Amino acid sequence: MSGTALRLPWWADYILLPLxxxxxxxxxxxxxxxxTGENPLxxxxxxxxxxxxxxxxxxxTLYYATDMIFTGLAVAxxxxxxxxxxxxxxxxxxxxxxxALVCLYLDFLPFWMILPLAIAGGALFGAGYAAIPGWLQAKxxxxxxxxxxxxxxxxxxxxxxxxxxVLIKPGQMSPETRFFAPNAVLPKMDAMLGAIGIAVAxxxxxxxxxxxxxxxxxxxLLIWHTRWGYSLRVVGASPRAxxxxxxxxxxxxVQSMLLSGALAGGVALNExxxxxxxxxxxxxxxxxxxxxxxxxMGRNHPLGVLIAAILFGALYQGGAELTFDMPAISPxxxxxxxxxxxxxxxxxxxxxxxxxxxxxRVGPRGA
Numbered sequence: 001m002s003g004t005a006l007r008l009p010w011w012a013d014y015i016l017l018p019l020x021x022x023x024x025x026x027x028x029x030x031x032x033x034x035x036t037g038e039n040p041l042x043x044x045x046x047x048x049x050x051x052x053x054x055x056x057x058x059x060x061t062l063y064y065a066t067d068m069i070f071t072g073l074a075v076a077x078x079x080x081x082x083x084x085x086x087x088x089x090x091x092x093x094x095x096x097x098x099x100a101l102v103c104l105y106l107d108f109l110p111f112w113m114i115l116p117l118a119i120a121g122g123a124l125f126g127a128g129y130a131a132i133p134g135w136l137q138a139k140x141x142x143x144x145x146x147x148x149x150x151x152x153x154x155x156x157x158x159x160x161x162x163x164x165x166v167l168i169k170p171g172q173m174s175p176e177t178r179f180f181a182p183n184a185v186l187p188k189m190d191a192m193l194g195a196i197g198i199a200v201a202x203x204x205x206x207x208x209x210x211x212x213x214x215x216x217x218x219x220x221l222l223i224w225h226t227r228w229g230y231s232l233r234v235v236g237a238s239p240r241a242x243x244x245x246x247x248x249x250x251x252x253x254v255q256s257m258l259l260s261g262a263l264a265g266g267v268a269l270n271e272x273x274x275x276x277x278x279x280x281x282x283x284x285x286x287x288x289x290x291x292x293x294x295x296x297m298g299r300n301h302p303l304g305v306l307i308a309a310i311l312f313g314a315l316y317q318g319g320a321e322l323t324f325d326m327p328a329i330s331p332x333x334x335x336x337x338x339x340x341x342x343x344x345x346x347x348x349x350x351x352x353x354x355x356x357x358x359x360x361r362v363g364p365r366g367a
Contacts, residue, residue, distance in 0.1 A: 007357075008353065008356065008357060008360065009360065012356060012360060013299065014299050014301065014303075014304055016356070017352060017353060017356060018297055018298075018299070018304070018308070018345060020352050020356070021297070021344045021345045021351075021352065022311070022341070022344070022345055024344045024352075025340050025341040025343070025344035025345060026044065026341075028340045028344065029337045029340050029341065030043075030044075032333070032336065032337060032340070033329065033337075036328050036329055036333065037328055038326055038328055038329060042326070043322060043326060043329065046318070046321055046322050046325050046326065047314070047315070047318030047319065047321065047322050048314075048318060049318075049321070050317055050318040050319075050320065050321025050322065050325075051313070051314035051315075051317045051318035051321070052314065054201065055200050055201035056201035056202075056203055057317055057318075057321070059189065059190070059200065059201055059202075059203025059204075059205040060203050060204070060205070060313075060316075060317045060320075061310065061313040061314050061316075061317045061318075062205050062209055062310070062313060063203055063204045063205040063206075063209070063270075063275065063313070064312070064313035064316040064317060065209075065309040065310045065312065065313030065314075066205070066208055066209045066212045066266075066270045066309075066313075067266075067267045067270055067271065067284075067287040068287055068290055068291055068294045068308075068309035068312050068313060069212040069213075069215070069216065069266075069294075069305060069306060069309045070092070070212055070215065070263055070264060070265075070266030070267050070270070070287075070291070071088045071089075071092065071263075071264055071267060071287050071288050071290065071291025071292075071294065072291045072294030072295045072298060072305035072308060072309055073215055073216065073219050073263045073295075073302065073305055074088045074091070074260045074261070074263040074264040074288075074291060075088060075260070075291050075292050075294070075295035075300075076219070076295040076298070076300035076301070076302070076305055077219060077223065077256055077259050077260045077263060078144075078256050078257060078260040079236070079295060079300045080223055080229075080232055080233050080236045080256070080300060081232050081233075081235050081236045081252055081253060081256035082235060082236035082237075082239070083134075083137065083144045083236075083253065083256060083257065083260075084144060084145050085130070085133075085144065085148055085257065085260050086145060086148050086149060086152075086288075086289070086292060087129075087130065087133060087147075087148025087149065087151045087152055087288070088260070088261075088264040088267075088287075088288035088289075088291050088292075089152050089155075089264075089284050089286065089287070089288025089289055090129065090148070090151050090152035090153075090154070090155030090156070090288070091126045091129050091130045091151075091155070091260075091261040091264040091265065091288070092126060092264045092265060092266075092267035092268055092284045092287065092288055093152075093155045093156065093159050093268075093282075093283070093284050094125050094126060094128075094129040094155050094158070094159070095121075095122040095123070095125045095126035095129075095261075095264060095265030095266075095267070095268040096122070096125075096159070096267075096268035096271070096272045096279050096283055096284075097125055097159065097162065097279070098118075098121035098122045098123075098124055098125030098126070098265065098268070099118045099121050099122040099125075099265075099268045099269060099272045099273050099279075100167070100177055100268075100272055100278075100279035101121060102114060102117045102118045102121040102184075103118060103180040103181075103184040103185075103272070103273055104167075104177060104178070104180065104184075106184075107180060107181035107183060107184040109183075110183060111183045111184070114183065114184050115186075115207075118184075118269065118273055119211065119269060122262075122265035122266065122268040122269050122272075123262035123263075123265045124262070124265075125265060126261040126262050126263075126264045126265030126268070127257075127258040127259070127261040127262040127265070128261070129151065129155065129261055130257045130258060130260050130261025130262075130264070131254060131257055131258050131261065132147070132151060133147035133148045133151055133257065134253055134254045134256070134257025134258065135254055137253055137257075138249070138250035138251075138253040138254050139250060144257075152288075156282075159281070160175065160281065163175040163176060163177070163279065163280070163281055167279065174280075175280070175281050176278055176279060176280035176281065177278050177279045177280070178278065179277050179278050180273070180277050180278060184273070185273060185274070185277045186206040186207045186208055186269070186270075186273050186274040187206060187207055188202070188203070188204070188205065188206050188274075189203070189205040189206060189207070189209065190202045190203065190205075192207065204274065204275040206270065206274035206275065207274065208266065208269045208270035208273070208274045209270075211266060211269060212266060212270075213306075215263060215266065216302040216303070216305065216306055217302070219263070219302045220301075220302040220303070222259075223302075228255075231245075231247045231252060232252050232255075232256055234247060235247060235249045235252040235253070264288065264291075267283075267284055267287055267288070268283070271283040271284070271285075290312055290342070293308075293312070293342040293345060294308040294309050294312055295308075296345070297311070297345040308345070312338075312341075315337075315338050315341060316338075319331075319334035319335075319337065319338060320334075322334055
């Protein structure tokens, strides 16, 4: 019997099962660490302290998590419509163009006007780019996995061309734009909290984290508390049933990809307008692909995406501290350790479901 066909209580499906998968991932990574001659308990302690043991570590963890909240939500929304969007990387990249154009050419406006325009620019460019594979799936039957993969490569080439030949700052060799004006850059969290008397460490964490939290609430309301969200989930569960109920699957497919691409555009807000203050080559840095694992581990639920994003943010930040404090563990090994976590919490997410169902004495769905 398929693991996904087994019914589990919500607390077991959304909390216990991901924790068990994470435990397996940690055991597997512990074996790898032992092979390097290091103590796995010391390695885990170093990673946890690096991610949560200081204000600076927490700031960087949440900064990384911000990108993965956006991409995790992007993947989750499409998944509820039965689509596997693995093009969030390219959608975020193109969204950076929308954010940068606003920040470069509308910097004569005050910040309170630039911010919504930049959010809209990133969302529109990301949504527009995601609409292409969505339309091809809905109208031409092209598989969404293939088209989104290829769209990623097209996005890389397009952005590299623009940064090298069009948007590059005159007189420099590095393919990036000029720095944005101060009123076109998101305030950092340390500055915002410092303004009200709360001193925190200086990190790249910025206002986009608040935007990401708002997106979590909005996606939850939209998918589970609106008629449109219900129709989206019906299409994802059974396109035939959707047609019988008078719902056009092709329309929901395009609409879900539009929303998915708009959410992926949040990465551009965090990186381009927030952390970097300019548009530069390859700023998504693989967050679009990590978002797939975040969505899978979070069971495509906004709250689960938040928790999974913080976990992966901790892996990024804790892994950096691990390579610094334990030289025997190379950065490449840290990437391998992160890959094991992604494998167990994402690709093998349902491996323990049958055993857990037997322990909890539950049967198949519909039984």
